Amino acid sequence: GVPPLTIQRLPLYLRCLIQLQSQRVDVVNSQRIAELAGTNAAQVRKDLSYLGEFGVRGLGYEVDSLVVHLARWLGLQHTRNIAIIGYGRLGAALQGYGGLQDRGFLVTAVFDNDAEKVGMPISGGIVVESMDRFAEGVKENNIELAIITVPASVAQGIAETVVAGGVKAILNFAPQRLELPSDVTVRQADLAAELQILSYHLREDFGL
Amino acid sequence: GVPPLTIQRLPLYLRCLIQLQSQRVDVVNSQRIAELAGTNAAQVRKDLSYLGEFGVRGLGYEVDSLVVHLARWLGLQHTRNIAIIGYGRLGAALQGYGGLQDRGFLVTAVFDNDAEKVGMPISGGIVVESMDRFAEGVKENNIELAIITVPASVAQGIAETVVAGGVKAILNFAPQRLELPSDVTVRQADLAAELQILSYHLREDFGL
Numbered sequence: 001g002v003p004p005l006t007i008q009r010l011p012l013y014l015r016c017l018i019q020l021q022s023q024r025v026d027v028v029n030s031q032r033i034a035e036l037a038g039t040n041a042a043q044v045r046k047d048l049s050y051l052g053e054f055g056v057r058g059l060g061y062e063v064d065s066l067v068v069h070l071a072r073w074l075g076l077q078h079t080r081n082i083a084i085i086g087y088g089r090l091g092a093a094l095q096g097y098g099g100l101q102d103r104g105f106l107v108t109a110v111f112d113n114d115a116e117k118v119g120m121p122i123s124g125g126i127v128v129e130s131m132d133r134f135a136e137g138v139k140e141n142n143i144e145l146a147i148i149t150v151p152a153s154v155a156q157g158i159a160e161t162v163v164a165g166g167v168k169a170i171l172n173f174a175p176q177r178l179e180l181p182s183d184v185t186v187r188q189a190d191l192a193a194e195l196q197i198l199s200y201h202l203r204e205d206f207g208l
Numbered sequence: 209g210v211p212p213l214t215i216q217r218l219p220l221y222l223r224c225l226i227q228l229q230s231q232r233v234d235v236v237n238s239q240r241i242a243e244l245a246g247t248n249a250a251q252v253r254k255d256l257s258y259l260g261e262f263g264v265r266g267l268g269y270e271v272d273s274l275v276v277h278l279a280r281w282l283g284l285q286h287t288r289n290i291a292i293i294g295y296g297r298l299g300a301a302l303q304g305y306g307g308l309q310d311r312g313f314l315v316t317a318v319f320d321n322d323a324e325k326v327g328m329p330i331s332g333g334i335v336v337e338s339m340d341r342f343a344e345g346v347k348e349n350n351i352e353l354a355i356i357t358v359p360a361s362v363a364q365g366i367a368e369t370v371v372a373g374g375v376k377a378i379l380n381f382a383p384q385r386l387e388l389p390s391d392v393t394v395r396q397a398d399l400a401a402e403l404q405i406l407s408y409h410l411r412e413d414f415g416l
C-alpha cells in the first residue's frame with residue numbers, strides 16, 4: 001500500500017494544489033509543489049507515483065487532474081460527519097471552525113457529560129448531547145470520525161466508548177496515548193510538536 | 209543540515225521516548241521507536257543518524273541519553289516564551305492549555321484588538337494587551353514565538369507586525385498562507401489535514 005509517511009503528506013499537497021488552482025495555474029512541476037509543501041521535488045514525485053501519478057517529463061502535473069485524484073485518494077468525494085466529544089474551550093473552538101466544510105468535513109454532533117452543557121443549543125443547529133447517547137448519536141448523525149477534546153484522565157474511556165459506537169477514525173487532542181483495536185486509526189494532535197520544530201529553527205538559525 | 213522532514217519527526221520521537229522513560233525503559237531499538245512514532249525502523253535510524261546518534265548494533269539506543277540529545281537539538285534547554293495573537297475561542301483554548309510547559313513553552317503574553325478584551329485579566333497572571341503594544345510586549349516578555357489565531361482576513365497584516373516586533377517563529381492557525389521574509393519560520397497548523405488522513409484510512413480500510 002501507500003507508505004504512512006506518504007499518506008501524511010498527501011493532504012498538504014492537496015492544499016497547495018488547491019491554492020494553485022485558485023491562482024489559475026494549469027500545470028505545475030514537482031519543484032514548485034515541493035516549495036509550497038516544504039519538502040523536496042524527489043519526495044513529491046515519489047509520493048505521487050504511489051498514486052499512479054507520474055507527470056509529464058519536463059512539464060509536470062496537470063493541477064486540476066491532480067486535485068481530483070488526490071481528493072479521491074483521500075476519500076473526500078462526499079462530506080464526512082464528525083462528532084466532537086468534550087465541549088470545553090478547545091471543543092467549542094473546533095466546532096465553531098467553519099473552515100472544515102471546505103475540506104470535506106461537517107461537525108454534526110457534540111457530546112459532553114457536564115449537565116450544564118447537555119441540552120445546550122450551539123451553532124449549526126446542534127444541541128450538545130449526553131455521552132450516554134453516543135452510540136445512538138453515531139447512527140442518527142451518520143458519524144464517521146470523532147474528535148476527542150476531553151481531559152487526559154478520561155480520554156482512554158471516552159475513546160473506548162467511541163469505538164464501541166462503531167467509529168473507526170479518531171483525532172485525539174488529549175495528551176494521552178490511546179490503546180485501541182488495530183483497525184481504528186488514531187491521529188494524535190500535538191501542537192507542542194509544531195512549537196518544538198519552531199524551537200529547532202530558532203536554535204539552528206539564530207543560536208537562540 | 210538536517211533535512212526538513214527529519215526535523216518534523218524529531219518532536220514525535222522525543223514524545224515517544226519520554227513516554228518510554230516514564231515506563232522506566234532503559235534501552236530501545238529503532239523498531240520500537242518506529243512502532244510508537246508510526247514510521248519504520250530504517251527511517252528512525254536514518255533520522256537519528258543526522259544527530260550523530262547511531263545506537264549500538266543489536267541493542268539500540270539509551271533512552272535517557274537520546275531524550276537529552278533530542279531536547280538539545282530541538283533547543284528545549286530553556287523554556288521559550290510565547291505570545292498568542294487573537295484571544296478568540298481558539299486563542300483562549302490554547303492559552304489555557306497547561307500542557308505546553310512540560311514540552312518547553314510558556315504563554316506569557318496575549319494580544320487582541322477587541323476593546324472588550326484588551327485589559328482583561330486571564331489565567332497565569334496575564335492581561336490581554338492591545339496589538340498596538342506588540343513590539344513593546346515582545347521585549348517586556350522576552351517573546352520568541354508567536355501563535356496566530358486571528359481571522360484569515362487579517363492574518364498577513366498581523367504576521368507582518370509580529371515579524372516587525374522581532375519574532376522569527378510563527379505557528380499560524382489562520383487558513384491563510386503567510387508571505388514573510390525567508391529567515392522567519394512559519395508552521396501552518398492544519399487540523400483538516402489530520403482529518404483527511406483519517407478519511408484516507410476510512411476509504412482504504414473500510415471502503416467508506
Ligand SMILES: NC(=O)c1ccc[n+]([C@@H]2O[C@H](COP(=O)([O-])OP(=O)(O)OC[C@H]3O[C@@H](n4cnc5c(N)ncnc54)[C@H](O)[C@@H]3O)[C@@H](O)[C@H]2O)c1
Pocket residue numbers: 085086087088089090091111112113114117131148149150151152154158172173174175189190191192301302304305307
Ligand atoms: N493536543 C494539543 O495540542 C492540545 C491543545 C489544547 C488542549 N489540549 C487538550 O485538549 C483537551 C481539552 O482541552 P480544553 O482546554 O478544551 O479543556 P476543557 O476542560 O475546557 O474541556 C474539557 C471538556 O470535556 C468535558 N468532559 C470531561 N469529562 C468528560 C466525559 N467523561 N465525557 C464527555 N465529556 C467530558 C468537560 O465537561 C469539558 O466540557 C485536554 O485534554 C487538553 O489537554 C490539547
Ligand SMILES: NC(=O)c1ccc[n+]([C@@H]2O[C@H](COP(=O)([O-])OP(=O)(O)OC[C@H]3O[C@@H](n4cnc5c(N)ncnc54)[C@H](O)[C@@H]3O)[C@@H](O)[C@H]2O)c1
Pocket residue numbers: 093094096097099293294295296297298299319320321322339356357358359360362366380381382383397398399400
Ligand atoms: N488551523 C485550524 O485547523 C483551525 C482550527 C480552528 C480555527 N482556525 C482558525 O483560527 C482562527 C481563530 O479562530 P477562532 O474560532 O478562535 O476565531 P474567533 O473569531 O473566535 O477569534 C478571533 C480573535 O481574533 C481577534 N482579532 C481580529 N482581528 C484582530 C487584529 N487585527 N489584531 C488582533 N486580534 C484580532 C478577534 O478580536 C478575536 O478575539 C481563525 O482564522 C480560524 O479560521 C484554524
